Every structure is written in structure tokens, then in C-alpha cells.
Amino acid sequence: MNEMTRIETTLKDWETDQEVRWCPGCGDYAILKAVQRTLPQLGADPKNTVFVSGIGCSSRFPYYMETYGFHTIHGRAPAFATGIKLANPALDVWLVTGDGDGLSIGGNHMMHVLRRNVNMQIMLFNNEIYGLTKGQYSPTSRIGTKSPSTPIGSVDRPANPCAFALGVGARFVARGFDVSKNLPDVLKAAHAHQGAAFIEIFQNCIVYNKDVFNDFAAPKGAEDRQLWLADGEPMLFAGGTKGIALDRDLLELKVVDVTDGDWQSAGVLVHNVKNRSIAHMLVELPFGPFPMALGVIYDDPRPTFEEAVADERARASEGKVPSLAKLLAKGQTWTVAEKARAGEGHPA
Structure with a gap:
């Protein structure tokens, strides 16, 4: 868990005293409440917490959190958050972004904050559309998505946020969705991880991409199409009647039936959050033939970027006495003699 002194707070x-302004029915409301309910359970301190966002519907988030907050520029929230964490590693930093902000103009910055492993929680709200700018298709929009910028239908193959995160070296990757009762548990696991924790949160855009996730995220009736992963537990879904197994000939995952709860005989895999190869397979599962993989998919910590920077600074300054005068005089400098000033000579 992030180094901090636990305090008692409530939702x-x-x-804040700000009017929460998203479209009525937007999934962002549910995510906001999930975060506000989770932070007291973590013992977090508002005075030690920072929310950083870019541009988009999701990026209004800092206004609604009674913490420090930065509403920055399009796609650059990871760069600001990295600077904040380096300036004060003790701060608890949460980065809020969307599929457009984080994976289009901000894709390069997202890649670097993940590969560097800066210690923060990164929540990417994925509604598969540009909501704030009136419904253009986004990097995660499905093939065939009709929008103002693709009136006939998108022909782009969509980006997979979790596959992207794993591909650039993220050490924690998880998924949830806006109205899920399990979302707080995912947020807690992300907070406990030391390093960059990437959480993709499917979020319903009530106006421009309504109910696009209903096949697995509808409030009722979609539970059988959700694979909630837990470390050390079998990969079961559909009330335990189905599971995920490994086809050892094709080296790919498959769905198997489970009879009388005997998942071992069916060959169902036990989830191991440190197994990067299986994590790659899970995030790439095609929905329909397979359930949607949710929960903590991968969690394997390594030293953080700010720890490495602090160690490097300590080594560089070891045995040295700070001196601004020496720093200013270092390099190509010279002293102008009195005679040189009077025009009687040249500087040495």
C-alpha cells in the first residue's frame, strides 16, 4: 500500500461543493461514488491525495474530489502526474483519463508513465467514443461505429487498453465497469500495488454510445458473461458451470463445461496474477465466445521510477557539499580583471 498515515474519513x-455536471445517467457518476466510497476504506487523507486529469468528460473528476487536483491539457495528464510524484513521492496520486484522452493524443505519454512504473493509480474510463466533443469515434470504438466523424461506420480496428498496458510493460492491469459492485475491490487492489496501476473502467455514455457494454455489464442478467478473476481461485463463470482452460495443443484459452462443481477434472485454470503470458491471453479474449475478463488480471510489482530517481540523486550527491556559487562558476566561466574592464587588457 502507498506509504501514508491512515486517518478516519467518510464519503x-x-x-466538494461543486455541482456534479455530467449527462443524466452517465456512468461517470457511479465511478465517482465508487472512488469516494473506497478512499475512506483505505484510510486515505484528502490533504495527501491528488487527482490529475487531461481533457474529456472523465477529466472533470478533480472538481468533484475534495483533494488537491489538476485539470491539465489534452493527453498530458501522465506527464503532470509524473512531475507531481517526483516532486513529492509521499503524495497519493490518481490519474483520471478517457479512451480518447489517454490513448489518442495521450498514447505516447501513457506509454511512458507505464513503462517507467511511476507509483500512481491510473483510471481509464472507456466508453468507446468521444463524449465531450459530441460523439466522434475514438481509438477504442468498434468496427462499424457510426459517428459524426464516421457516418458510414468506422473501419479502424480498435485499440485494446489492457493489451496496450501489458505491451508497454505495465506491472498492474485490471478491469471493471461503472456500476459493478466489485469496482471498489479493484480500486483497493490498484492502490495496494507499488507502481503504476492501470485500471480500464468500462463506462456507459448515455448520449453517444448508449448501452454498448450491456452484453456483459447490464445491471441485471449479464452476470453469466463476466469472468471475475481472483488470485489463487479457479477461472469460473456462469455460476460455476463454465470455466476457462488452456488448450495445450494450440496454446490458447478455451471455454469448458464444469459438472457438479468438479472444475479440476474439467482442466479449469487457477488464476495467478503474476503469470504475464496468461494475462496477455485473458485481455485478448474475444467477447461472445468468451466472457469478459474482469478484476485484477496482472499484478507483479517491481521497483518504482521515483525510487530509482531518489537513489540516483542520493548517489550523485554522496560526500558533496551543496554550493550554489560553485555550481554557477562551473564550466566555461572566467573572471574579468580590473585592467580588462578599463580597456587595458583582455580577460584571462
Whole structure:
């Protein structure tokens, strides 16, 4: 868990006096409440917490959190958040972004904050559309998506946020969705991870991409199409009647039936959050033939970027006495003699 002194707070301590302004029915409301309910359970301190966002519907988030907050520029929230964490590693930093902000103009910055492993929680709200700018298709929009910028239908193959995160070296990758009762548990696991924790949160855009996730995220009736992963537990879904196994000939995952709860005989895999190869397979599962993989998919910590920077600074300054005068005089400098000033000579 992030180094901090635990304090007692309630949901009200994390709410601001700002009017929450998203479209009625937007999934962002549910995510906001999930975060505000989770932080007191973590013992977090609003005075030690920072929310950083870019541009988009999701990026209004800092206004609604009674913490420090930065509403920055399009796609650059990871760069700001990295600077904040380097300036004060003790701060608890949460980065809020969307599929357009984080994976289009911000894709390069997202790649670097993940590969560097800067210690923060990164929540990417994925509604598969540009909501704030009136419904253009985004990097995660499905083939055939009709929008103002693709009136006939998108022909782009969509980006897979979790596959992207794993591909650039993220050490924690998880998924949830806006109205899920399990989302707080995913947020807690991300907070406990030391390093960059990437959480893709499927979020319903009520206006421009309504109910696009209903096949697995509808409030009722979609539970059988959700594979909630837990470390050390079998990969079961559909009430335990189905599971995920490995086809050892094709080296790919498959769905198997489970009879009388005997998942071992069916060959169902036990989830291991440190197994990077299986994590890659899970995030690439095609929905339909397979359930949607949710929860903590991968969690294997390594030293963080800010720790490495602090160690490097300590080594560089070891045995040295700070001197601004020496620093200013270092390099190509010279002293102008009195005679040179009077025009009687040249500087040495």
C-alpha cells in the first residue's frame, strides 16, 4: 500500500461543493461514488491525495474530489502526474483519463508513465467514443461505429487498453465497469500495488454510445458473461458451470463445461496474477465466445521510477557539499580583471 498515515474519513469528506455536471445517467457518476466510497476504506487523507486529469468528460473528476487536483491539457495528464510524484513521492496520486484522452493524443505519454512504473493509480474510463466533443469515434470504438466523424461506420480496428498496458510493460492491469459492485475491490487492489496501476473502467455514455457494454455489464442478467478473476481461485463463470482452460495443443484459452462443481477434472485454470503470458491471453479474449475478463488480471510489482530517481540523486550527491556559487562558476566561466574592464587588457 502507498506509504501514508491512515486517518478516519467518510464519503462526505471527499465530496466538494461543486455541482456534479455530467449527462443524466452517465456512468461517470457511479465511478465517482465508487472512488469516494473506497478512499475512506483505505484510510486515505484528502490533504495527501491528488487527482490529475487531461481533457474529456472523465477529466472533470478533480472538481468533484475534495483533494488537491489538476485539470491539465489534452493527453498530458501522465506527464503532470509524473512531475507531481517526483516532486513529492509521499503524495497519493490518481490519474483520471478517457479512451480518447489517454490513448489518442495521450498514447505516447501513457506509454511512458507505464513503462517507467511511476507509483500512481491510473483510471481509464472507456466508453468507446468521444463524449465531450459530441460523439466522434475514438481509438477504442468498434468496427462499424457510426459517428459524426464516421457516418458510414468506422473501419479502424480498435485499440485494446489492457493489451496496450501489458505491451508497454505495465506491472498492474485490471478491469471493471461503472456500476459493478466489485469496482471498489479493484480500486483497493490498484492502490495496494507499488507502481503504476492501470485500471480500464468500462463506462456507459448515455448520449453517444448508449448501452454498448450491456452484453456483459447490464445491471441485471449479464452476470453469466463476466469472468471475475481472483488470485489463487479457479477461472469460473456462469455460476460455476463454465470455466476457462488452456488448450495445450494450440496454446490458447478455451471455454469448458464444469459438472457438479468438479472444475479440476474439467482442466479449469487457477488464476495467478503474476503469470504475464496468461494475462496477455485473458485481455485478448474475444467477447461472445468468451466472457469478459474482469478484476485484477496482472499484478507483479517491481521497483518504482521515483525510487530509482531518489537513489540516483542520493548517489550523485554522496560526500558533496551543496554550493550554489560553485555550481554557477562551473564550466566555461572566467573572471574579468580590473585592467580588462578599463580597456587595458583582455580577460584571462
